[in-house]
Amino acid sequence: MKVLLLSTNRLTVPYAVYPIGLDYVIGALAPFHQTQVIDLCCEEYDPTKLEARIKKFAPDIVGLSLRNVDTSDSVNAQSFIGQYKDIMAVVKLATRAPVVIGGSAFSIFPHQFMQELGADYGIVGDGERLVQLLDVLQKGGDASALHGVIVQGPDKDVSVAFWEGTITRAFDKDRPSVGFYLKNGGILNLQTKRGCPFKCIYCTYPLIDGHGVRCFDPALIGKMARELQDAGAKFIYITDSSFNADMAHSIAVAEAFARNHVSIPWGGFFTPKHLPKDYFRRMADCGLTHVEFGTDSLCDTVLASYHKPFNLKQVFESHQMALDAGLYIAHYLIIGGPGETVQTLKETLDNADKLQRSVLFFFFRMRVYPGTELHAIALKESMAYADDVFTRQVFYQTDPMWNDVLVRTVHERSRGRSNWVTGSGGEEMEKVVARMYSRGRTGPLWEKLIQ
Numbered sequence: 001m002k003v004l005l006l007s008t009n010r011l012t013v014p015y016a017v018y019p020i021g022l023d024y025v026i027g028a029l030a031p032f033h034q035t036q037v038i039d040l041c042c043e044e045y046d047p048t049k050l051e052a053r054i055k056k057f058a059p060d061i062v063g064l065s066l067r068n069v070d071t072s073d074s075v076n077a078q079s080f081i082g083q084y085k086d087i088m089a090v091v092k093l094a095t096r097a098p099v100v101i102g103g104s105a106f107s108i109f110p111h112q113f114m115q116e117l118g119a120d121y122g123i124v125g126d127g128e129r130l131v132q133l134l135d136v137l138q139k140g141g142d143a144s145a146l147h148g149v150i151v152q153g154p155d156k157d158v159s160v161a162f163w164e165g166t167i168t169r170a171f172d173k174d175r176p177s178v179g180f181y182l183k184n185g186g187i188l189n190l191q192t193k194r195g196c197p198f199k200c201i202y203c204t205y206p207l208i209d210g211h212g213v214r215c216f217d218p219a220l221i222g223k224m225a226r227e228l229q230d231a232g233a234k235f236i237y238i239t240d241s242s243f244n245a246d247m248a249h250s251i252a253v254a255e256a257f258a259r260n261h262v263s264i265p266w267g268g269f270f271t272p273k274h275l276p277k278d279y280f281r282r283m284a285d286c287g288l289t290h291v292e293f294g295t296d297s298l299c300d301t302v303l304a305s306y307h308k309p310f311n312l313k314q315v316f317e318s319h320q321m322a323l324d325a326g327l328y329i330a331h332y333l334i335i336g337g338p339g340e341t342v343q344t345l346k347e348t349l350d351n352a353d354k355l356q357r358s359v360l361f362f363f364f365r366m367r368v369y370p371g372t373e374l375h376a377i378a379l380k381e382s383m384a385y386a387d388d389v390f391t392r393q394v395f396y397q398t399d400p401m402w403n404d405v406l407v408r409t410v411h412e413r414s415r416g417r418s419n420w421v422t423g424s425g426g427e428e429m430e431k432v433v434a435r436m437y438s439r440g441r442t443g444p445l446w447e448k449l450i451q
């Protein structure tokens, strides 16, 4: 079949992100089907041109990749649902081929997206399973019987489903869109495993990738990293929910980078839990440069309330180890979730002062997603706003006055500190990053803010 895959993400905050998910979808489809990718991040959006391109390819099936529902940032709030509806309208105008939707945004809100966009099919979880859906469609079978697949029509219960075949990434350096990412920051990304074993109250990641950790073969990952470098990447971002969730695997991957002579800098998300003493030193020896800690709070009471798998002592120890290894460090904090009070906020800000040489990204309030413990808490606390978390970008709140206090307190304390950033920085940060990329700078660039 001729399969058109459309990456609908056009967000360039904090920077444009290579649509790695489609590489995996193509990896599963490639031996059996002809695929073409249109990446809407790489060009000025023009519905007429898009319609013409779709007509020219004349697909038998269209796959829409939906990455972000919204910015998940209460200070720079923006929803993308309207944008996806517009794109869907163009697709429908251009072709009568069935449309399948998938991607992280879809996996979080499958029923809602099916209804809003009027797609024919949806795949929750691993997109590799598109190959199974196409097989059923070609044979005239019942697609709704496939686990993790939704069809248009009456709602059926659906939960994340995984691909049990070999996971293969079909990265093609000659795909026209690759050049766009190389020119705009030079960051290409890499996945080394799927899933996260932890259970933080607000987190959607288990809805997308599951709780079970599925590690990829380090030898293959090392080769892929080298392929990205040879294609011209200037930085590799590891997309795993938590790179060190499986400590031994993360070390094996880093060593595979070294064996494959990967010499460009790389980074990813880490959990500041108990680490072997030489962990970051070994990582740094294999080229790791940027550590992004999903810290959330610097107060033990709040960490416990958020169900984080670490305590404050471990945050400071991990930070020090990363510092000693000469790494750039960022901490992501979520202010105002369940358990936050004036006192806990003060404790977090006082402790933030003690974290030397790092960037702190402050997100205010927690975005409420269905299927998370936070959603159950919000409903239990009778928060009227918690029943429509899709179309409204809903954030946990106990009292609106309290939210103002949070934001004001952090803003006052962050005055004069360029390394304390609100959310992902919004438009202002987007402009600065774009300007630096146009002058040839590469990588995530947040390290420039370190004081």
Ligand code: B12
Binding pocket: 009, 011, 012, 013, 014, 015, 016, 017, 018, 019, 020, 021, 022, 024, 025, 062, 063, 064, 065, 066, 067, 068, 069, 070, 071, 072, 073, 100, 101, 102, 103, 104, 105, 107, 108, 123, 125, 126, 127, 128, 130, 187, 188, 189, 191, 204, 205, 208, 209, 237, 238, 239, 240, 241, 424
């Ligand atoms: C790594 C990451 C980042 C990194 C990306 C770095 C980089 N260079 O890649 C950084 C930190 C920069 C980042 C930024 C943001 N992120 Co982010 N990020 C992630 C994370 C952890 C992994 C994404 C990833 O690459 N996964 C690996 C690939 C292989 O998986 P995938 O894309 O989901 O694709 C699979 C399936 O979804 C499916 N699939 C994909 N496309 C299609 C298409 C079809 C047709 C089908 C059938 C299937 C299918 O098949 C693929 C293979 O199985 C996810 C959480 C998660 N676990 O998914 C959040 C996540 C995607 N991010 C999210 C958000 C909100 C953001 C930001 C908007 C935050 C902000 N305000 O700054 C920005 C947006 C950036 C941008 N320009 O788009 C949300 C999106 C959902 C939502 N809440 O709206 C997520 C889900 C986290 C969350 N809070 O819930 N992010």
Ligand code: SF4
Binding pocket: 196, 197, 198, 199, 200, 203, 204, 205, 241, 242, 271, 294
């Ligand atoms: S460690 Fe990170 S990815 Fe894992 S559950 Fe907690 S917030 Fe989610």
